[in-house]
Amino acid sequence: xxxxxxxxxxxxxxxxxxxxxxxxxxxxxxxxxxxxxxxxxxxxxxxxxxxxxxxxxxxxxxxxxxxxxxxxxxxxxxxxxxxxxxxxxxxxxxxxxxxxxxxxxxxxxxxxxxxxxxxxxxxxxxxxxxxxxxxxxxxxxxxxxxxxxxxxxxxxxxxxxxxxxxxxxxxxxxxxxxxxxxxxxxxxxxxxxxxxxxxxxxxxxxxxxxxxxxxxxxxxxxxxxxxxxxxxxxxxxxxxxxxxxxxxxxxxxxxxxxxxxxxxxxxxxxxxxxxxxxxxxxxxxxxxxxxxxxxxxxxxxxxxxxxxxxxxxxxxxxxxxxxxxxxxxx
Amino acid sequence: xxxxxxxxxxxxxxxxxxxxxxxxxxxxxxxxxxxxxxxxxxxxxxxxxxxxxxxxxxxxxxxxxxxxxxxxxxxxxxxxxxxxxxxxxxxxxxxxxxxxxxxxxxxxxxxxxxxxxxxxxxxxxxxxxxxxxxxxxxxxxxxxxxxxxxxxxxxxxxxxxxxxxxxxxxxxxxxxxxxxxxxxxxxxxxxxxxxxxxxxxxxxxxxxxxxxxxxxxxxxxxxxxxxxxxxxxxxxxxxxxxxxxxxxxxxxxxxxxxxxxxxxxxxxxxxxxxxxxxxxxxxxxxxxxxxxxxxxxxxxxxxxxxxxxxxxxxxxxxxxxxxxxxxxxx
DNA sequence: AATAAAAAAGACAACGTTGTTTAGTTGTGT
DNA sequence: ACACAACTAAACAACGTTGTCTTTTTTATT
Numbered sequence: 247x248x249x250x251x252x253x254x255x256x257x258x259x260x261x262x263x264x265x266x267x268x269x270x271x272x273x274x275x276x277x278x279x280x281x282x283x284x285x286x287x288x289x290x291x292x293x294x295x296x297x298x299x300x301x302x303x304x305x306x307x308x309x310x311x312x313x314x315x316x317x318x319x320x321x322x323x324x325x326x327x328x329x330x331x332x333x334x335x336x337x338x339x340x341x342x343x344x345x346x347x348x349x350x351x352x353x354x355x356x357x358x359x360x361x362x363x364x365x366x367x368x369x370x371x372x373x374x375x376x377x378x379x380x381x382x383x384x385x386x387x388x389x390x391x392x393x394x395x396x397x398x399x400x401x402x403x404x405x406x407x408x409x410x411x412x413x414x415x416x417x418x419x420x421x422x423x424x425x426x427x428x429x430x431x432x433x434x435x436x437x438x439x440x441x442x443x444x445x446x447x448x449x450x451x452x453x454x455x456x457x458x459x460x461x462x463x464x465x466x467x468x469x470x471x472x473x474x475x476x477x478x479x480x481x482x483x484x485x486x487x488x489x490x491x492x493x494x495x496x497x498x499x500x501x502x503x504x505x506x507x508x509x510x511x512x513x514x515x516x517x518x519x520x521x522x523x524x525x526x527x528x529x530x531x532x533x534x535x536x537x538x539x540x541x542x543x544x545x546x547x548x549x550x551x552x553x554x555x556x557x558x559x560x561x562x563x564x565x566x567x568x569x570x571x572x573x574x575x576x
Numbered sequence: 577x578x579x580x581x582x583x584x585x586x587x588x589x590x591x592x593x594x595x596x597x598x599x600x601x602x603x604x605x606x607x608x609x610x611x612x613x614x615x616x617x618x619x620x621x622x623x624x625x626x627x628x629x630x631x632x633x634x635x636x637x638x639x640x641x642x643x644x645x646x647x648x649x650x651x652x653x654x655x656x657x658x659x660x661x662x663x664x665x666x667x668x669x670x671x672x673x674x675x676x677x678x679x680x681x682x683x684x685x686x687x688x689x690x691x692x693x694x695x696x697x698x699x700x701x702x703x704x705x706x707x708x709x710x711x712x713x714x715x716x717x718x719x720x721x722x723x724x725x726x727x728x729x730x731x732x733x734x735x736x737x738x739x740x741x742x743x744x745x746x747x748x749x750x751x752x753x754x755x756x757x758x759x760x761x762x763x764x765x766x767x768x769x770x771x772x773x774x775x776x777x778x779x780x781x782x783x784x785x786x787x788x789x790x791x792x793x794x795x796x797x798x799x800x801x802x803x804x805x806x807x808x809x810x811x812x813x814x815x816x817x818x819x820x821x822x823x824x825x826x827x828x829x830x831x832x833x834x835x836x837x838x839x840x841x842x843x844x845x846x847x848x849x850x851x852x853x854x855x856x857x858x859x860x861x862x863x864x865x866x867x868x869x870x871x872x873x874x875x876x877x878x879x880x881x882x883x884x885x886x887x888x889x890x891x892x893x894x895x896x897x898x899x900x901x902x903x904x905x906x
Numbered sequence: 907a908a909t910a911a912a913a914a915a916g917a918c919a920a921c922g923t924t925g926t927t928t929a930g931t932t933g934t935g936t
Numbered sequence: 937a938c939a940c941a942a943c944t945a946a947a948c949a950a951c952g953t954t955g956t957c958t959t960t961t962t963t964a965t966t
Binding site: 589590591592593596603604605608627629630631632633 | 913914915916917918920921922923
């Protein structure tokens with residue numbers, strides 16, 4: 247590829263002048279600037295970033311490590327959020343997938359160090375508490391969708407409590423009084439926060455606790471996680487007789503819709519349905535379309551990148567708000 | 577960060593010897609190698625990639641441009657496939673999301689040129705024919721999940737014809753004789769290939785064409801694409817009376833399941849259902865679980881990276897095979 | 907023990923940039 | 937016309953590596 251000296255020769259100036267033009271140094275006479283720009287255009291010159299990084303001692307590159315335990319469309323949202331911000335500021339984002347079997351997080355961090363990244367975003371695919379490699383502490387870093395056991399790193403996580411409060415309040419506001427919450431696996435952080443949020447909303451509205459039923463219907467067995475949502479829905483409708491069901495995730499809502507249809511109940515009229523995620527086009531696929539709390543992955547990615555770009559080092563636990571997507575299911 | 581000369585001083589050898597150890601040059605005596613390794617460990621030295629790239633004149637970095645028209649979990653599969661291969665060979669992958677509003681593909685290519693990438697993978701989020709920026713021709717490049725209008729670039733695309741043939745044959749083998757295929761928007765490449773595949777299977781099995789019904793139930797109107805699957809399913813069952821329905825995508829199958837349940841038909845016993853995608857955990861969510869043709873995104877990502885790493889320049893149109901995931905819906 | 911051959915390690919330049927210093931050019935006020 | 941400042945541009949070093957060439961050390965052979 248053509249280099250700065252060739253451009254200089256072509257433009258009839260010193261190569262340092264070309265460098266100045268490329269770096270928008272204002273001390274270049276207009277006439278020379280034009281000559282250089284023309285030469286760059288004609289030769290298709292693109293500055294060599296590696297050389298620039300070597301000399302400048304700063305890379306303008308940030309790393310994003312995505313763990314791959316679960317592959318979800320949300321991964322991509324976090325990446326998009328971070329990258330959109332990075333790009334606005336002319337920074338690069340280097341994305342590395344981590345995967346226990348093939349590539350460890352430690353290895354990924356080493357790679358990123360070699361590239362002299364100026365900061366690292368570590369993104370987990372689901373909201374949880376993580377044991378962070380110590381290496382990460384040697385460099386500005388943020389966690390996305392997870393927090394550190396040792397609480398020694400800043401992180402951004404979804405505000406599960408707020409999400410559950412918001413949708414429960416919305417349900418109550420619409421007149422639903424007897425709510426069954428089919429929660430996720432109770433061992434994960436998301437499930438705990440949401441349970442709290444639903445309870446908060448009941449208390450804020452002075453509703454009796456006997457009108458609230460909460461059960462975890464994603465349970466763990468030897469093969470990993472497993473949904474008992476169908477069985478639970480049938481049972482809960484028959485025994486608890488709710489006027490609304492809040493589902494721990496949109497996929498669960500699909501199952502609930504099926505069971506309700508089979509039992510001859512109609513969504514909204516007989517039982518209102520709410521959910522969490524706003525997973526792809528699942529909510530629009532259902533009829534009536536599902537009202538759900540959208541996970542703030544894109545915004546979390548943005549927040550993380552902004553945190554790094556601001557040069558922050560404070561250890562905060564930032565909570566990003568879900569958004570209520572009102573459709574037709576309650 | 578610590579540099580090669582500091583390591584050399586600490587180890588008591590010349591800095592060139594450190595370079596040799598780092599690059600696994602076998603002409604270093606074991607005793608010195610150990611000294612250097614120890615020094616590297618103690619100082620936490622990581623070679624500076626930018627400097628190495630500058631000197632070596634090759635970056636070991638490849639670019640992946642992902643267009644963002646549609647965000648799907650499959651995007652990530654393509655990236656994973658490419659990255660897994662890249663990493664095995666100690667190459668880096670730089671992923672850039674492209675998005676008409678913010679960042680054009682041209683801009684992404686410029687960025688990648690600055691990083692002196694050794695090749696570029698351009699991945700489309702759905703299978704289609706694209707007008708490729710000429711810039712891409714200046715460097716080794718492959719297209720994933722799309723092909724070039726001008727046919728001037730190698731590409732890897734899903735083998736839609738094979739997929740449709742395979743699942744239709746499987747349906748026929750299991751005794752289904754009268755098949756309705758609810759296809760995607762007929763304007764997209766995938767729909768065309770699949771239609772052909774279904775027809776091929778009927779011909780190969782000498783089945784009468786009047787036992788095959790094909791309709792595109794994803795249609796375009798002023799607001800973009802829209803599904804008429806529910807209406808069509810009801811109509812097709814009533815008028816064509818199929819013993820199997822083949823759906824253009826898993827999401828469509830969800831709708832078909834709902835309609836069938838509402839009409840009092842049971843999946844598999846009354847009407848067998850097959851589909852395309854293997855979208856996340858949608859197929860497992862349905863009961864009975866959905867048999868579907870899994871899109872080969874991961875493999876396409878791998879193929880693309882292997883193409884570049886092999887230094888190939890031949891303009892091929894490689895087709896990657898779908899995989900039949902047999903579950904319980906027919 | 908002497909010598910040649912082979913192996914290992916060092917010296918130094920080069921990669922394509924940018925930072926700093928120095929030199930040259932232009933303009934202004936007397 | 938002259939001094940001086942203010943611009944502008946050139947020259948040169950430096951960044952942290954690796955390639956090439958040279959020197960030193962080790963090993964093998966007699």
